[in-house]
Amino acid sequence: MIAAAVLSALAVVQAAVTPSLAAAQNLPSLGDTDREELSPLMERKLGEQIMRDIRRDRDYLDDAPLTEYLNNFGATLLAARPEARGEAGYDFFFFAVRDPMLNAFALPGGFVGVHSALILAAQNESELASVMAHEIGHVAQRHIARMLGQQRQDSLIPLAAMVLAALAARSSSDAAGALLMGGQGAAVQRQLNFSRDAEREADRVGLQILKDAGYDTTGMISFFNRMQAATRSYTDAAPVYLRSHPLTTERIADIQARTRDQRYKQRADSLDFHLIRARVRLMQDPTQMGLREAATAFENQLEQKSRVQTAAAKYGLALIALKEGSPAKAQGLLQEAYAAAQGASPPIQDAVLASLGIDIKLAAGHAAEALKEAEAARAKFPVSRGIARQYAESLLAVGRNDDAVAYLRDQVRLYRQEPQLQDLLAKAYAVQGKQALQHLALAESYALNGSLPAALDQLGIARRSPDASFYDQAVIDARERELKSRWQDELKETQKNR
Template identity: 40%
Template structure:
């Protein structure tokens, strides 16, 4: 929290000279925010996520990341097609989801097109439409330049006040109480003005986000269902486990607006696909609920009446049982649950893929790389979960020559993928290509915007080349070029601070 606040305050110091908006309507017109350039907003987002990447709760789980990012990308594409996302904004911003392992039910938008989603939110949504509704709302905060407009409206306030208000409004802190303390730490009148502006932004994000649902392939009923879920939590729960309610407070006007829009649209929410219930189960298991919860989920398929459950409920229980048993190192029970899962997902291609990915994960943890590769046979070669699992299996077999090319192609198309760069570094290390391995390690640090660490690795590569430890002159030249580029990025970052 302190790191995030420091980043926001440093950005506010640069922007505190921006003149305030002289007039503000009840609902600000879309497109405001020109006072803060797109480049400045992207740099601010990069600064914030550089801290989030170092947070112990940040996680890179390939199946969950792919699933959530896929939903987000569908919404981004819909926003672009509808004209809500202007071409310059689309090109300059990252449009990337970061997952947090925390159990709190929360999500937040950040400058530069970044979106934070906690596993606690994934764990409580009943359908992908509900998850999409939250992400559409947060996406609309970005496309409508709410962050830039927020800074512009607070231009007369001190930089510290600006940073604190942004931090509270975006729920960057994991503690609702801390966020609330930041919000009330300044002048009461300024806070009230900011809250009023935030309510306007919430209504606008509702309206724009709702319009993205159907074009992105999701039922608009997901918006109403999620509002109903949040409203119920608001009535019965005030212990901070639903921080989304703190940063996005429900009002009767917002609820009525969504209900009326749904009544006019007349759409129904379809049942959840099997892949979705499997990802919900994965989120619940991986958000560290404790050994007792894992044991309970591992034993769930043995309960009386389990066979009478619906297919989706059984699939979710099988998946949670297999992954929980895997966390408990109980391979025998994990295999039993996996066998039941594979039987129940028969005929559903997306669910079958997730079952085989889980099976490969189990085999790797059990020290059986050949069996893990067998589970991955027939699955796509160009998708991230399969690519990373195959790499780990081949690394254990001492045979990475067949995967290095695929990894190189992947990072060429996804240079921001730190996990893939690390996998490539391991592959090259095993092949004895030490200079390439060092460069891949450096590129992984660049992907996480840790330019100082990246420079250290690039310089290590230069030292290796000078000592004659590697004869790859082309690679040495690439390292020299990349070092100069990253040093420039570091200087720019320091100047902004």
């Protein structure tokens, strides 16, 4: 589970907050007694280590259209108020996890997670923006770093209990309670008080981001009221300090007071907001029963007679048809989605719809048509990472393997943190019969996902490949030394903190 991701990261936290180790590493002072123990660099390192484990979790939604929507949406909020990136100037990354509870969470270093249920519960983009802006506020104010600064007398035990309990509560309040039993009561109370202050501070930062970005600030009030009701129903048996975002009447009253004099500003939702909600509905429950329930919901949605709602419902039904192995039906529904959306202004140029069109053509075995659509989409949406990968898939599907390899080699040099590119490159090398390069690419994919033992295994296979050249062997040796060093460091930290 995602809660387990924190366990492997606690070694990094321990190094960050132990004064003797911090001194040995010459970590820079942040000029604040609450934050002097955790540098921005260490905070980012901690977030990256947690993310490596989260990405391996089955509930991590590694879906290109969804991830691109969240990051484009988050970038819009940050662009309206650049100082929200904080003193460290973090490069934010927004992602989604499959979870039936309404929640979102911020990790150290600029990583923000959103539960799938929260996306579905948001009735408009202003409500979704209110939650994401709130989480940006946590990162901008470096609340986790400040919390760690307060651990100087309490050690890591209560902090570990709090973090693990908050993440474990995603799926089981009983599990969360069991984890918290290991914490120390007085220290937990101090963290609870700080958490309440942090929540109010994040609310204020989030409200300013909402206002500057042109969203309706009352969206925060309406959505937080709904989250408060949902939290009560989910966690009546759990102590209040287990809630990752304790929603109090005082917090909501404070938000209302701050928005009382602001004029109501209606903002139309983007088409993508409704398309992504349809997509997430299928991810929330991918079982056959879940698909049937989603189909019923989409059919009911069609009765609203709204162009945007009709487009989203047709898109959702097209996704279901594709999942059920009916690409021809999916294509027809996609065309109906396009037709319904054409009343929008400006005319629809939508990457989410274009991406589904490529998937349908590939599933139907129409590789040439898929490539044609991918080329057109790449021209319209040059920064879309999902479209870029679909273009490579289409090149492989039509047998243009050399072109695919050349394109992917350029892509992996430009985008070094995308394991999906390495997977595609490995597939392209496999088609060409280049075994050593295939396993080198797989090693890079595993390393990016944090699976260092598997990456080292792939390097061993690459070394033994009959086509491994002298140059390949040199690359393998250098990469193996680097990954072994990283793996040994992780083992040492894990053993040190047992």
